[in-house]
Every structure is written in C-alpha cells, then in structure tokens.
Amino acid sequence: MRFDIITLFPEMFTGSLSESIIKRAKEKGLIDIKLHQLRDFSNDKHYNVDDTPYGGGKGMVIKVDVVDNAINNVKTQNPNVKKQRTVLLSPRGRTYNQDLAKSMTKYDNIILVCGHYEGFDERISDLVDEEISIGDYVLTGGEIPAMVIVDSVTRLLPGVLAEDSAESESFMEKDSDDNYLLEYPQYTRPVEHKNKKVPDILLSGNHAEIAKWRKEQMKRKRS
Ligand SMILES: C[S@@+](CC[C@H](N)C(=O)[O-])C[C@H]1O[C@@H](n2cnc3c(N)ncnc32)[C@H](O)[C@@H]1O
Incomplete structure (x- = not known):
C-alpha cells in the first residue's frame, strides 16, 4: 500500500x-x-x-x-x-x-x-x-x-500485526443490532492492586470458560 x-x-x-x-x-x-x-x-x-x-x-x-x-x-x-x-x-x-x-x-x-x-x-x-x-x-x-x-x-494490512491480533480488537466485529463489539478487559500482574482484584475466571486456568467470559465482555456498552 x-x-x-x-x-x-x-x-x-x-x-x-x-x-x-x-x-x-x-x-x-x-x-x-x-x-x-x-x-x-x-x-x-x-x-x-x-x-x-x-x-x-x-x-x-x-x-x-x-x-x-x-x-x-x-x-x-x-x-x-x-x-x-x-x-x-x-x-x-x-x-x-x-x-x-x-x-x-x-x-x-x-x-x-x-x-x-x-x-x-x-x-x-x-x-x-x-x-x-x-x-x-x-x-x-x-x-x-x-x-x-x-x-x-x-x-489492518496483512503482515503488519502478528497473525490474528487485530481480530480481537475493538470495532472489528458487530452484534446483531449493528453495534461494534469492544475488546474484552485485559489484566496483568499484580493480582491485586488497591483492593481491585483480577477476575477469578482469568486465574482459573479453564480456557473454555475464559473464552466464553471474554466473548460476553465484548458486548459491553462503551463507557
Ligand atoms: C480549520 S479547518 C477548516 C474548517 C472549515 N472552515 C469549516 O468550518 O468546516 C482546515 C482544514 O483542516 C482539516 N480538518 C479540520 N477538521 C477536520 C476533521 N474533523 N476531519 C478531517 N479534516 C479536518 C480539513 O482539511 C480542513 O480543510
């Protein structure tokens, strides 16, 4: 391009x-x-x-x-x-x-x-x-x-980002009402900061449940 x-x-x-x-x-x-x-x-x-x-x-x-x-x-x-x-x-x-x-x-x-x-x-x-x-x-x-x-x-051009990494970003998909989906919430260490904990699901090791939770979170409304 x-x-x-x-x-x-x-x-x-x-x-x-x-x-x-x-x-x-x-x-x-x-x-x-x-x-x-x-x-x-x-x-x-x-x-x-x-x-x-x-x-x-x-x-x-x-x-x-x-x-x-x-x-x-x-x-x-x-x-x-x-x-x-x-x-x-x-x-x-x-x-x-x-x-x-x-x-x-x-x-x-x-x-x-x-x-x-x-x-x-x-x-x-x-x-x-x-x-x-x-x-x-x-x-x-x-x-x-x-x-x-x-x-x-x-x-968005092929080869620019690591494979598939654009796919889960905000605004890449829409729901049935034509609203953009947003990226799911991301966390890293520490597990707790000022009384705010990383959601238990992300620490569970259950990858199927994590994927399900993330999909749900992508339907959040914009803040
Ligand atoms: C000061 S602006 C001109 C605004 C114009 N007098 C008006 O009221 O619509 C100068 C240039 O900045 C660019 N520009 C300003 N705001 C923009 C926007 N929201 N999106 C795209 N280009 C913009 C355009 O190229 C525009 O010709």
Whole structure:
C-alpha cells in the first residue's frame, strides 16, 4: 500500500509516521509513505496556495488549480497502481470509523489531501473520490486526520500485526443490532492492586470458560 500525502506541513509527519508499528511496516516494505509539499504546485512565483474568498469573509481559501496540479502530479508518479483512492480531509466529510478503515485496505494507493486555513475552494470536491472527517470537531489542518487514516489502515494490512491480533480488537466485529463489539478487559500482574482484584475466571486456568467470559465482555456498552 502506498500513501501519498499532499500537505503544507510535511514536517508534521516525521515523528508520528516513523515509530513503532508504522516504522516496522515501512521497513518490511508493506507500506510506503510519500509526502508532497502543496506549495511546490503553485502557479505563481510567490508559491501562493490560497487566496481571499469571493463574496468576502474571513480567512484564506486553498486554490483549486494548485490542488488540481498536485493531485495530477502525484497520479502520474504512480502510473502502475490498479486501485487508487483520492481523499480530501474535511470536517463535513463522511465520518471515519473502523468499517471505512477496513474498506480502504482494498486500494494499493491512497492519496490524502490535507487542508489548512479557512478551507478549500468548493470545486476541489470534484477532484477527489470522497471526503472524510475524523469526527465532529474542527482541527487546524488535515495533517492529524491523515495520520489517523494511515495508522488505522496500516494496522489492518496483512503482515503488519502478528497473525490474528487485530481480530480481537475493538470495532472489528458487530452484534446483531449493528453495534461494534469492544475488546474484552485485559489484566496483568499484580493480582491485586488497591483492593481491585483480577477476575477469578482469568486465574482459573479453564480456557473454555475464559473464552466464553471474554466473548460476553465484548458486548459491553462503551463507557
Ligand atoms: C480549520 S479547518 C477548516 C474548517 C472549515 N472552515 C469549516 O468550518 O468546516 C482546515 C482544514 O483542516 C482539516 N480538518 C479540520 N477538521 C477536520 C476533521 N474533523 N476531519 C478531517 N479534516 C479536518 C480539513 O482539511 C480542513 O480543510
């Protein structure tokens, strides 16, 4: 899977996408992450990427021609990909969840376009396949949402986590009412801490009963 991230702030990604599971996935060649500076696709000598809104109002709006250049350039760098998805990070997009993360694993290239400032020229919507929001709040830019997508999709790719370890995680299955199941409670030593004991069932050694208990616990409501 190749991720192409179009952003005004590529430096924001260096720490978060260079550690732990993402780092190992890159080293194993399971993912590749390419960062593209949006300013490089500006059409003027001052490298402007935004302008004031028509009709007046506060803030600056990211220009459609600059984003069009950027997306086209990234696509020509990847002529051999079979399944490509271009995503605009936007608070008004479809709300991201684990089902959407799973559905994104079928692409071999995901292009993520990060906004900043007041937002995008409306015509940028026509240049992408979909708009995704990571929740009903407004962030300063699309960089954190892009990191969320890269991380959550990468964990689901074959070979990234130890075999089956994603299966028992929260949000991987649903009950008959279409509610996500959550991960069962986990404990480790000590057996007792400040009067709180590990449930007896987990100390019983009865693996069938433990599995049954865990399955029940996965139906808990969210706290
Ligand atoms: C300050 S926000 C613009 C908010 C816009 N003026 C509005 O009211 O909807 C700048 C950029 O951050 C990104 N962004 C902010 N919140 C987001 C969210 N919840 N999900 C995805 N992207 C978000 C988008 O790329 C957006 O264009």
